[in-house]
Amino acid sequence: xxxxxxxxxxxxxxxxxxxxxxxxxxxxxxxxxxxxxxxxxxxxxxxxxxxxxxxxxxxxxxxxxxxxxxxxxxxxxxxxxxxxxxxxxxxxxxxxxxxxxxxxxxxxxxxxxxxxxxxxxxxxxxxxxxxxxxxxxxxxxxxxxxxxxxxxxxxxxxxxxxxxxxxxxxxxxxxxxxxxxxxxxxxxxxxxxxxxxxxxxxxxxxxxxxxxxxxxx
Amino acid sequence: xxxxxxxxxxxxxxxxxxxxxxxxxxxxxxxxxxxxxxxxxxxxxxxxxxxxxxxxxxxxxxxxxxxxxxxxxxxxxxxxxxxxxxxxxxxxxxxxxxxxxxxxxxxxxxxxxxxxxxxxxxxxxxxxxxxxxxxxxxxxxxxxxxxxxxxxxxxxxxxxxxxxxxxxxxxxxxxxxxxxxxxxxxxxxxxxxxxxxxxxxxxxxxxxxxxxxxxxxxxxxxxxxxxxxxxxxxxxxxxxxxxxxxxxxxxxxxxxxxxxxxxxxxxxxxxxxxxxxxxxxxxxxxxxxxxxxxxxxxxxxxxxxxxxxxxxxxxxxxxxxxxxxxxxxxxxxxxxxxxxxxxxxxxxxxxxxxxxxxxxxxxxxxxxxxxxxxxxxxxxxxxxxxxxxxx
Numbered sequence: 001x002x003x004x005x006x007x008x009x010x011x012x013x014x015x016x017x018x019x020x021x022x023x024x025x026x027x028x029x030x031x032x033x034x035x036x037x038x039x040x041x042x043x044x045x046x047x048x049x050x051x052x053x054x055x056x057x058x059x060x061x062x063x064x065x066x067x068x069x070x071x072x073x074x075x076x077x078x079x080x081x082x083x084x085x086x087x088x089x090x091x092x093x094x095x096x097x098x099x100x101x102x103x104x105x106x107x108x109x110x111x112x113x114x115x116x117x118x119x120x121x122x123x124x125x126x127x128x129x130x131x132x133x134x135x136x137x138x139x140x141x142x143x144x145x146x147x148x149x150x151x152x153x154x155x156x157x158x159x160x161x162x163x164x165x166x167x168x169x170x171x172x173x174x175x176x177x178x179x180x181x182x183x184x185x186x187x188x189x190x191x192x193x194x195x196x197x198x199x200x201x202x203x204x205x206x207x208x209x210x211x212x213x214x215x216x217x
Numbered sequence: 218x219x220x221x222x223x224x225x226x227x228x229x230x231x232x233x234x235x236x237x238x239x240x241x242x243x244x245x246x247x248x249x250x251x252x253x254x255x256x257x258x259x260x261x262x263x264x265x266x267x268x269x270x271x272x273x274x275x276x277x278x279x280x281x282x283x284x285x286x287x288x289x290x291x292x293x294x295x296x297x298x299x300x301x302x303x304x305x306x307x308x309x310x311x312x313x314x315x316x317x318x319x320x321x322x323x324x325x326x327x328x329x330x331x332x333x334x335x336x337x338x339x340x341x342x343x344x345x346x347x348x349x350x351x352x353x354x355x356x357x358x359x360x361x362x363x364x365x366x367x368x369x370x371x372x373x374x375x376x377x378x379x380x381x382x383x384x385x386x387x388x389x390x391x392x393x394x395x396x397x398x399x400x401x402x403x404x405x406x407x408x409x410x411x412x413x414x415x416x417x418x419x420x421x422x423x424x425x426x427x428x429x430x431x432x433x434x435x436x437x438x439x440x441x442x443x444x445x446x447x448x449x450x451x452x453x454x455x456x457x458x459x460x461x462x463x464x465x466x467x468x469x470x471x472x473x474x475x476x477x478x479x480x481x482x483x484x485x486x487x488x489x490x491x492x493x494x495x496x497x498x499x500x501x502x503x504x505x506x507x508x509x510x511x512x513x514x515x516x517x518x519x520x521x522x523x524x525x526x527x528x529x530x531x532x533x534x535x536x537x538x539x540x541x542x543x544x545x546x547x548x549x550x551x552x553x554x555x556x557x558x559x560x561x562x563x564x565x566x567x568x569x570x571x572x573x574x575x576x577x578x579x580x581x582x583x584x585x586x587x588x589x590x591x592x593x594x595x596x597x598x599x600x601x602x603x604x605x606x607x608x
Contacts, residue, residue: 002590006535013276013534020275029280 041157044124046104047113049146056147058086061121064097068113068122076106077113100143104130120164126156223512226253227339250342254331262483263293269529276533296476303472308371311469315369320470320477323362327481329355330488335410337501337514348409349401352492353394356447359485360386363456363466366478370469378465381540382449382456388547389446389453395555396439399432399562400496409492413500422506426499431578432562435586437497439555441527444489446547448482450528452535455543490524491517550589557585 019026030037053059064081080099088094113122125148132138154161221228230249234242267282267289274281282289307313333348335341345351360383367379401407404415418425427433446453457465467478494500498520501513538546561578568574 001587009534010530013530016278017272017275017530017533020278026278027280028278031280031283 039126039156041159043126044109044111045128046107046109046125046130046141047102047111047122047146048125048148049100049143050121050123050150050153051147052150056144056149059088060096060143060147061088061119062097062100063088063094063119063121064100065095065118067116067118071112071116073110073112074106074108076103077101078103097143100146101140102146103140105135105139120168123153123157123160219510223338223514225512226337226514247342254342255328258328258331258484258487259480261487262480263297265483265487265525266296266479267292269532272526272529273533276530300473300476305472305474306469308469310371312369312371315365316469317474319362319366319369320474320481322365323359323481324477324484326355326358326362327484327488330485331491333409334488334491334495335413335500336491336517337512340501340514341410344410345408347407349397349407349412352409352488353390353397356393356485356489357390359481360390362481366470367466370466372469374463375466375468378456378458378462378468381458381462382466385446385449385453385455385543385547388544389443389551392439392547392551392555393443393447395552395559396436396443397492397496399436399555399558400427402559402562403427403432403566409495409500413495413502416499417502419506424499424502424504424506426497426502428497428499430565431575431582432558432565433497435554435558435561435582437493439551439558440493440497442551444493445528445531446543448486448489448528450486451532452538453543454537455540458537486525486528487521490521490528493524494520554585554589558582 016026050061051057051059052061064079066079066081069075069077069079078099078101079097082096082098085093086096088096109124111124114124130139150161150165153164230246233249234246237245270292271281271283271289282292285291285295307316330352332342333345333351335344363382363386364379367375367377367382370376400412404412406412406415416424416426423429428437445451449456456462457467459465462468467475470478494517501517503509503511503513503516561581564581565574565578568577
């Protein structure tokens, strides 16, 4: 019959209208500033830099290899590499970023910087309340603002952070073993023939990192 | 006491007028009524915008605006301040005088319609003998304003929106008139107060409203369809189909001129609901004889708000029609049916008071509805659409 569909539709909307006053699961609105829902674990907004020790500046995992800067599609990362080397969290001398800025007005949250980072140094944050009245300086985050502790990372992405920690530990064990092996070999070599090439032995031992800073040069 | 409540506004007007010298009294009485109408209906408009947004929200399982003031009731104030402080842009190539006049003409023409609506017992600004005719004359002149707006903007979207609006309003104006003519045939008068009086009788406590007769019900449905199209409300809101036309004929309007268009649209909705109430729902008469102690103006505005609620409900339910569907519906379904309804009304008028006329008139209308429905459903333009190129 003509007009039947209209009546059916009107009944449906009437049901919604009345139902939204009585049923809580119909009215799914979360009134944001007063009410909040916890962000889901895979949420991502803008990148941040992970540090391991209590001191943010010394503990940054970033070694200023500049891969992320090069890979960033909208080119919103600005890195200045240090001239000198400083010991990182595990005491190995590394370069460090003297400047690490991300322009979050340009960043498109693509997570490519996170994917390419060989040092697990840059991760995605879930903090989204970044509104500011200064659209140039306020949206250009420097390394102090970007630095967040590993505990914070565990807090916002627990599963991912545990995986990362396990991977880093495994790599450290492997690197230590390799360093030990090369050191042992060098020591054995040094012990057996008196002195063929004494300087060659410590060189590999001093660069045990899985992928050294060659890519950043 | 009951009488006093019923005539509250009339007595208030007399009391105010009595302060003036006799020579000024007549003009002052009219002026007071005009001021009352000009203040009341925009206030109702402000209330309706927020109720509409909240109602549509509830229909879509949302909360709706609730930030400005308690329960968002001050939202229209914020909207008003916003539209008043916005820049008023007139396109360089627009015809400036016409562009300026269009919203004024619209609002004035819509306000004129309220002059003949009886909003309660003795509460009518001008009790014209040909009130209905005056109302439709004023209603038709809103089309001029719409076309002025579309044409003077010198913008293709505005022009297309105005063309659509005019085509649609003229098509449905025919239906609107024909469905009202049925009432005139029975009431025997074009005066809206007389039409209300004719419906203000009760048998066993049930009023003699025209909607409770077969021809009245059919006429009311036709009237409601045509009124929705006349006021450019969903599902007939093609003139401002934002997916195709930006905003239709008021694309080039900003600031307060845009607010005037918005106001005009809602006032047209109020006035056409008021006319529908007057013609079919017994105007200011109470729905049961034992409820006559409640003032007449209360009943008029309750029925008005009920119609507004149905408008909002339909807007929350129905998707927009296509232009050809709109025209087909007007000319091939509603118009023939309202012509048939005129015949049935004539039959009703001349069949006397017995029960036979109820059976005969209802049977004709129901059979015609079913047959026309079946017949037109067979044809392609009413049925489900087949996509030839997508198969």
